[in-house]
Amino acid sequence: MRFALLVPALVLGAISSPESNGDFATDRVEVAVIEDVPSTCAALRIVKAAYQQLGISVDTLQVPSRRALFLAEQGRVDADLFRTPMVGEEKENLIRVPYPLLQGRLMAVFPEADVGDEPAFSGKRVAVRRGVLIAERTAERLGMDLARTRNYEQSLNLLEHRRVDMALVSHIEGGSPLGESKWARFHIHPEPVARFTLYHYVHRRHADLVEPLAEIMENQSVRRECLNRDSVGDQSSP
Incomplete structure (x- = not known):
């Protein structure tokens, strides 16, 4: 319940007592947002509330995952x-805001439940949503045969018609496709294939925003409860 109060409180705080943006080079930023991802909301x-407390407005551009990374x-x-450090820190022009924005797990989904406690991955045919880089790279590392999907x-x-042995699905706080009823007929292995943390990244020309943003995000003490609230009604895709 505490978390359900966070976003309204943050937004009110951003409106009622924003810091002057005179200390920063801009009063408006454009953020690349991965399209059709439930945890985005x-x-x-x-992120918007944090920028607003610095007196900075946020515009968004919804694009596919790789395009978002390229534009940033x-x-x-x-x-x-948001990005995982594995991806974001390969890009020399991007700087991580050093506060964990979201936690996630990469889950394996099978047509049947007869996979045992430690399912085999090497050589298996796996459905991976194109642009979910943590899933693509994990599958490659495990020696799997990737079937990239839109x-x-x-x-x-592909699972339903047994065209693949399994699917890898990212389960991120604030929204997950696995909450939809249509996944219930498949076996979701309880142990995640990987765990990951997502961070907000800014272009290096905005390096002066990194620490102020991190401090504001760290003070959002009931942030998790808000994500739990959003996850109930925002599970249309990832």
Whole structure:
């Protein structure tokens, strides 16, 4: 319940007592947002509220995952909403805001439940949503045969018709496709294949925003409860 109060409180705080933006080079930023991802809504509320407390307005540009990363790294937008360090820190023009925005798990989904406690991955055919880089790289590291899909609906279809041995699905606080009823007919292995943390990244021209943003996010003490609230009604895709 505490978390359900966070975003309204943050937004009110941002409106009622924003810091002057005179200390920063800009009063507006454009953030690249991965399209069709359920956890985006909760993350964007937190990020927007943090910027607003610095007196900075936020515009968004919804694009596919790799495109979002490219635009942010090239400086054609001001920031990337969230990335894992594994991906974000490969880009020399992106700087991580050093506060964990969201926690996630990469889950394996099987047609049947007869996979045992430690399912085999090497050589298996796996459905992976294109652009979910943590899933793509984990599958490659485990020696799996990737079937990249446009969306999770296509992954479901491949599972249902036994065209793949499993699917890898990212389960991120604030929204997960695994909460939808259509996944209930498959076996979701209880142990995650990988755990990961997502951070907000800004282009290096906005390096002066990194520490102020981190301090504001750290003070959002009931942030988790808000994500829990959002996860109930925001599970349309990832």
